[in-house]
Amino acid sequence: MSKITVLPSNETIEYQHGKSLLDILCDKGLLSESPCGGKGICGKCKIVVEGDLPEVTQTETSVLSSREQKEGYRLACIVYPEGDIKVKLENKHTTHRILTGGYMPDFELNPFIRKVPFTLESPKIGEHISYEEIFLKNTGALEIEYNALKVLPTEQGEYTLVLAGNKIIHIEAGDTSNKRYGIAIDIGTTTVVASLIDMNTGEELASESSINTQKQYGLDVITRITYVLENPLEGLKNLQNNIVHCLNKMVELLCVKTHIDKKNIYEAAVAANNTMLHLLLGVQPDSIGCSPFAPVFNGAKYIKASLAGLELPEYAMLYCLPSVSSYIGSDIVAGAYVSQIYKKQGNVLFIDIGTNGEILFSSNGKIVSCSCAAGPALEGMNISSGMRAADGAIEEISLKQGKSDIKVIGNKEPEGICGSGIMAALRELIQEGFIRKDGAIYKEKDLNEKQLPMLWQEGKNKGIILYEKNENKIIITQKDIRQVQLAKGAILSGFYALLDNMGVSMEGLDEILIAGQFGSHLTADSLIGSGILPLGTENKISYIGNTSKAGAQVALLSAEARLEMEKLASYIDYIELSAMEDYEKLFIKCLEFPEKKGE
Numbered sequence: 001m002s003k004i005t006v007l008p009s010n011e012t013i014e015y016q017h018g019k020s021l022l023d024i025l026c027d028k029g030l031l032s033e034s035p036c037g038g039k040g041i042c043g044k045c046k047i048v049v050e051g052d053l054p055e056v057t058q059t060e061t062s063v064l065s066s067r068e069q070k071e072g073y074r075l076a077c078i079v080y081p082e083g084d085i086k087v088k089l090e091n092k093h094t095t096h097r098i099l100t101g102g103y104m105p106d107f108e109l110n111p112f113i114r115k116v117p118f119t120l121e122s123p124k125i126g127e128h129i130s131y132e133e134i135f136l137k138n139t140g141a142l143e144i145e146y147n148a149l150k151v152l153p154t155e156q157g158e159y160t161l162v163l164a165g166n167k168i169i170h171i172e173a174g175d176t177s178n179k180r181y182g183i184a185i186d187i188g189t190t191t192v193v194a195s196l197i198d199m200n201t202g203e204e205l206a207s208e209s210s211i212n213t214q215k216q217y218g219l220d221v222i223t224r225i226t227y228v229l230e231n232p233l234e235g236l237k238n239l240q241n242n243i244v245h246c247l248n249k250m251v252e253l254l255c256v257k258t259h260i261d262k263k264n265i266y267e268a269a270v271a272a273n274n275t276m277l278h279l280l281l282g283v284q285p286d287s288i289g290c291s292p293f294a295p296v297f298n299g300a301k302y303i304k305a306s307l308a309g310l311e312l313p314e315y316a317m318l319y320c321l322p323s324v325s326s327y328i329g330s331d332i333v334a335g336a337y338v339s340q341i342y343k344k345q346g347n348v349l350f351i352d353i354g355t356n357g358e359i360l361f362s363s364n365g366k367i368v369s370c371s372c373a374a375g376p377a378l379e380g381m382n383i384s385s386g387m388r389a390a391d392g393a394i395e396e397i398s399l400k401q402g403k404s405d406i407k408v409i410g411n412k413e414p415e416g417i418c419g420s421g422i423m424a425a426l427r428e429l430i431q432e433g434f435i436r437k438d439g440a441i442y443k444e445k446d447l448n449e450k451q452l453p454m455l456w457q458e459g460k461n462k463g464i465i466l467y468e469k470n471e472n473k474i475i476i477t478q479k480d481i482r483q484v485q486l487a488k489g490a491i492l493s494g495f496y497a498l499l500d501n502m503g504v505s506m507e508g509l510d511e512i513l514i515a516g517q518f519g520s521h522l523t524a525d526s527l528i529g530s531g532i533l534p535l536g537t538e539n540k541i542s543y544i545g546n547t548s549k550a551g552a553q554v555a556l557l558s559a560e561a562r563l564e565m566e567k568l569a570s571y572i573d574y575i576e577l578s579a580m581e582d583y584e585k586l587f588i589k590c591l592e593f594p595e596k597k598g599e
Contacts, residue, residue: 007088022076026216045076052083103544105340111199112559113266114163115177122156142166147314162266170315179264182556183251186549187272189221189355192246193549196254202557206257208250214242220355221275225289240282244309265312268305269319269555271548273329277320281308288326298323300566321555322569327371332358333569334551335515339544342367342568346510354516357491361498368498368573372490382483385474387416394421397466399428402450404466414467414474420521425466425476426484427529430593434464437592439485441478488532489591496586497577512540515547531594
């Protein structure tokens with residue numbers, strides 16, 4: 001068996017031949033960035049490696065620069081090591097900016113999980129009654145869960161019954177009614193948020209956030225579904241174990257933070273897109289990724305948390321909020337409920353901008369929805385200098401007469417550019433006359449003397465230098481612009497398609513609600529300036545935060561709200577954009593960038 005020495009820690013791991021370096025390191029939790037799912041396209045898994053290695057492939061030479069090749073960089077997904085090697089891992093981007101809060105509507109505090117103090121008295125001789133009947137008769141419960149039945153007390157005394165609806169799921173000695181906690185979870189394709197909630201008061205006691213560690217199998221749902229298809233023996237298991245491990249770690253941290261005993265956590269509520277829900281529950285997601293794009297399930301699910309692998313007490317329950325379709329998941333149903341869009345008068349647009357762009361349009365309460373493949377570009381992935389919203393990421397930029405003024409997360413030397421920075425850069429490049437309406441960078445002859453120093457060209461590759469200091473260059477390339485242009489076209493065409501379906505013009509909009517992790521960091525200037533939203537909508541925009549987690553929190557705290565969400569999911573109509581007449585023409589039109597101001 002061969003060995004890999006990991007620098008600078010000098011940790012040694014053994015491996016068997018036949019696996020890619022990416023898979024070997026991912027299995028050990030040492031490498032987790034592979035946006036393209038190991039296809040050798042994105043270049044994000046590049047790593048310095050030396051030792052007994054196969055020859056550099058043509059795929060690698062097309063992705064790695066000549067400098068990177070000289071320095072020993074290889075693509076981990078392409079390299080299949082054959083002997084002892086050394087790899088150098090750089091600990092980058094460990095502090096990420098993740099949105100945990102969202103708007104909360106008014107609702108009645110009435111959790112599905114109840115605690116009922118109870119004084120048990122032994123039956124009298126001749127009553128011919130069981131202890132089960134005593135508990136049911138005196139508490140109004142309809143059923144006792146099997147595991148609770150096995151430990152049903154028969155000694156007189158004070159007890160507390162834990163009920164999920166009308167079922168007794170657990171019995172505790174003494175009066176423990178003041179200890180009732182739950183976990184509200186938002187599983188996004190990119191990020192995960194979990195909050196510990198006091199179900200007696202509705203208070204959020206603590207929150208934890210993390211990058212979704214499934215990213216090592218791809219940054220978007222289609223890539224992860226493809227991974228499952230291509231790895232039938234272990235693909236689904238790997239992805240489920242991955243997210244469950246992430247959640248279990250977050251729950252442990254929440255308990256440490258708050259000094260809450262895990263035994264007093266009785267329920268977890270999860271909002272997520274439909275693919276993430278399938279993966280969490282270990283349900284095959286294959287059908288989501290191919291025609292007719294029908295998921296295995298859409299409805300809400302209520303199961304023992306342990307069945308999904310969550311390390312909560314054996315009596316703890318897991319509630320998964322309902323979805324609408326394969327690509328309008330429970331995170332969007334949560335957003336629809338939290339924003340109360342279905343109760344609003346007038347014309348309201350709701351958009352959760354992320355790896356997928358999910359859109360709702362409500363016209364006096366009637367709701368239609370669609371999903372557009374925004375892709376990971378808007379979040380900084382599949383971009384040459386892209387990175388997540390972490391320390392060192394350019395998040396805002398201003399260009400004036402060939403000079404750039406940048407704002408960097410953490411106020412440190414820039415290492416790359418995140419999604420909000422990319423959108424700001426596009427806004428500025430359009431306004432300063434670097435990009436044509438069709439998205440092409442202007443030729444050298446069309447730029448002025450102050451703009452020319454920012455123009456970058458290497459072979460056939462062209463771009464604009466946003467930051468340069470010594471060897472450090474942050475560049476937005478023509479390919480990057482095309483990636484964002486496709487995402488922008490998908491989102492804007494989705495807006496117009498829904499409005500057209502309901503017979504409403506963009507001018508007829510009363511309000512635009514921006515939800516989600518990425519959307520919260522996009523300014524109105526960037527949304528309008530990049531062309532994601534048309535001119536004239538800037539004063540109609542409101543930001544409502546992480547409505548997915550907020551919806552999961554409400555589901556923990558209100559049985560009535562939970563039922564209303566389930567009804568709401570069945571009420572939302574879904575429109576398949578690709579099946580709409582003349583959609584391709586609309587999409588192509590929406591690819592155009594805005595004109596430079598004054599033109």
